Amino acid sequence: MREDFDAIVVGGGIGGAALATALSRAGRAVLVLEKSTVYRDHVRGEWLAPWGVVELVELGLYDAARAGGAHHLSRHETRDEELTADEAALQALDLTTLVPGIPGPLCIRHPVLCQILIEQAAQAGAAVRRGVGDVRVSLGPRPRVDYAHDGTIHSVGGRLMVGADGRGSSVRRQAGIALRRDPTHHLFGGMLIEGAERWPADLQAVGAAGDVHFLVFPQGEGRVRLYLGYALEQAHRFAGGRGPQALLDAFRLPCMPGSEHLADAQPAGPCASYPNEDTWADRVAQDGLVLIGDAAGSNDPIIGQGLSITMRDVRLVRDALLGEAEWSPGIFTPYAAERAERMRRLRLVATMIAALHNEFGDAASARRRHVHHRRMEDPTIALPFMAALIGPANLPAEAFDEGALGRFLGA
8 A cells, every 4th residue: 555645534434435535536645544344323413404415416425325325305394292283384394495406305324324435435546444443643744644454553644634533533632622512401312213104204303392302304215213302310211221112102292293103113223312512623724634524523413414514524625625736724724714603603503402492391391382483473583493404604694693592582
């Protein structure tokens, strides 16, 4: 194997593999280092918003995703015990009309998409090493990386190191870049189910009832990804051997017609929970390094923006690298500024959704009822919500000003 590359990508998940594909197709020499030999279900990252689908198309990866089973959703319903059926109908959305040329959000299992993209990278000419461990990076104008593979320590250099190794990024830590985080607001549990053919394959649904916030994202062929948001004090609610059945039982929801088709289905993957908060890095680029995806900071998964954020990161970094012959840190200044504002806007949207759907009890129910009725009287108060579908850059800046949360909650 060659000893010098244009880009060394640490992390061969969705972001790393997508960037490796894009750069390799443009003739750059790319090395991808991935610790896993088999991608596993991590119970997240399976819904790509319409604005993220635009990025997938721009990167030339849409057709491969569709050929691998990616599934479009065309309808959205908000179901809530504080909404009548008629009121819920007024809040329904036709997801095919939101972004020109994009027929709605795209769903695909995270391990499947990872495998598709790493294969695309290899086909484009990237050198892919899987089962890699003990990655040590040396940063600077000519970064180097030492890593273990097949019982041997390898050392290679390049023009640029890309940290695409997720939330616990070793590259970020070795670069001395701090990761900030909001206090954890709630927990999120999820599981893939099968045998739910009677649930409409094109219908996503969200809402709140009792002490849970529920989300439903069909994957096609009777498979559906279910998520539940719940309070921090119920940390063990879906843990252990009883967890999968407890999660299914929580989907017997009187406020959501057809929910029994979900509750009567069977688990098709692990049941796992994780804390929900936003994170952000002190910086996303420095001499010889750029961070993308969760390694650069992540949005609260409550609004499902992780894949879309990553795809936009990849596209912006690709454009910066292909637009300049000299890869100095300054070429990433526009990316860093755009990402900071993008994440600020999405952080506000996540805060709004969490306050609406992931707080429970009588006061929270009364707040939801109040907000739902205000939304029907003045739909503009919920304008920031559309950022999760059409993208935060496609709404006016005033939709995300410091008064947006107060306007929404009526405070």
